[in-house]
Amino acid sequence: MRYVIVGAGPSGVIAAETLRKVDRSGDITLIGGEPGPPYSRMAIPYYLSGGIDESGTLIRKDADHYDALDIRYVHGLAESVAPADRRLTLEGGEAIAYDSLLVATGSSAVRPPVPGLDRPGVHTCWTMDDARAIHDLAREGADVVLIGAGFIGCIILEALVERRVNLTVVEVEDRMVPRMMNAAAGAMLKRWCEAKGVRVLTSTRVTAVEDSGNGGGPLRVSVDPGAPMRADLVVVATGVRSNMDFLDGSGVKTATGIVVDDRLATSVDGIYAAGDVAEGPDFSGGWMVHAIQPTSADHGRIAALNMAGRGARYQGSLIMNVLDTAGLVSASFGKWQGTDGGDFAEAADEAGYRYIRLAFDGDHLIGALCVGRTEHVGVLRGLIQSRVALGAWKARLQADPHRIMEAYLANTQA
C-alpha cells in the first residue's frame, strides 16, 4: 500500500503514526508545506511568550522519529490531484502516486478587506514564520493593535500581554470570544483584561491601516467608532480558510471544509480528509469544521484506521476550547447555547471572576461554559460525551452547577 498524507500538522503526523501501527510494511509519505520538522501551531503562543524556543513547538521532539518509523517526511506544496490516476502533483511538477491519500492541509489565516492590511508591520499569527515576525516586532512597550478577539485572537492576546506590549484589541462583535462565550462570560473576560491594562474595543471596526508618514515607521490604525491609534505592530486574527484549492477539478466535495463521512472518507474513492480542513461529523449533530487540536488528533487517528482498511466508524468529536486570557481561564464544551426549551443551570460570582453555565436536553448535559474554574473541567466532556443520564443529579446541578464531578461520580462510579 502506498499511503500519501498531505499536510504535516498534528492531524497528518498522528495519521502517519497510526498507519505505521496498523500496517508494518506499507509505504508512508508525509508531505509538509512549511520548512523544518512538523510543529504544532498551538504552541506558537508559548514561543511568543518566551516559555519555549522553536524546538519546543515540534510535534515530536526526537529528530529521528519519522525515520525510525519508516515514514518518509518530505517538503512540498500540493498543486493538484488526479483521482483517476491516483496521482498527486506538487508545485514544481513532481508527481506522487498513491493508493490512499489523506488531505490534512489545515487552514490559512485570512485578512479582512480593510485597506492597508498588506503593509509591512501587519501580520497574521498562524505559521511559524508569522510567529518569528511578531517575535521581532512585539518588543516590550511597543504599541500593538490586535484585530479580532475570537478564540485564536484571545490566545494571541495572552502571549502579547506576556511580552509586555502596550496592547489594544479591536473586536467587531459586541463581546470577546463571541462563538465561545455568552454575554455574561464575555463581559467578565473583558473586565478582567481591562483590569490587566489591555484596552478592549468591542463593537468596533478597523477601517484602515496607513503609514503614519516617513515610511517604515509606525502605523496609524483608524477605527469606527473612535480615534486613530499609533501601532508598531498590527496582528490580524479574524479568521481562517480551509486549504483545499488544490482539490479543484478533482471531484472532491467541499463546503466550508472538505466534506467527509463517518469514516473520514471524502466523496472520491481513495481520498480521505482530516483535521482543520475537514468538515466532519459533530458529536452534537450535523457536520462542522472544528479547527481545534483534539478534533484534529481524533480525525488523524480514525482516518488512518480506515485508510488501512480497519473499518472504524466515528461518532463525531465534541467541540471544546480552553482559553487563558491574561490569567483568567475559561472553557466551553458542545452546545453551551442550549436547545429550544431546554433547561439551564447558571452561577456567577462577578467579583471573583467565576461563572458557570450548564445546558441540558432532558436528562442529559449537552453543553457547558465556565470561567475562572480549572479544577476537573474535563469531566464536562465526560458528562456530555458519555451521555450520562443525570437522574436526581440534574436538580442538584441546577441548585449548584459546580458539583459536576460529584454528578459524574455518583452516576458512573459510586
Next chain:
Amino acid sequence: MQRSLHIVPELCTGCLQCEMACSYDNEGVFNPAKSRIKVFNFHDQGRFVPYTCTQCAEAWCMMACPVDAISVDAATGAKVVSDVLCVGCKVCTIACPFGTVNYNSTSGKVIKCDLCEGDPECAKACPTSAIQWVDANWTGLDRMRTWAAKTDAGTQATAH
C-alpha cells in the same frame, strides 16, 4: 506485573490523608488543593469518594497534547507529564473526560497522577485501605474502564 490503584469508596472516611501525602510528595506542601487525588464529599449522603486518573488505555490527555509532553512510563504504564515539555496550554485538561488532569497556576503546567514511579503515596497513607495498590489484571477495576470506553469519540477499533 503492572499494578493499578483500586479505590473502594465504601471504606473512605474523608480523612484526606491521601491528598496530604500526594501534595507533599509531589509539590512539597501539605495542601489538598495541589493533590492529584481528590476526595469528593457527598454531604447529603455522608459519603466520600476518592478519585484520580485511572491511567486509561485511551489516554485522551496524551492524544490531545500538541507537544508530546505526556508519555507512557514503560515500567508502570502511567501517563506522565513532562514539566520540561509542557507549555501549559491546558488542552489535556478538557480532553480527559474524567477531569483528572488539572492546571496548576503556580507552575503554569498541568499535574496528574503519575503513580509515584510505582509506589503511590496515597495508597500508603490511607489508614482504611480505601485506596489499594493491586494487580492490574484484577477484575474489580472494570467499572472505571467501562466508562472510559463510552466516551470513545472515535471508534471501537483502536490502534493500541
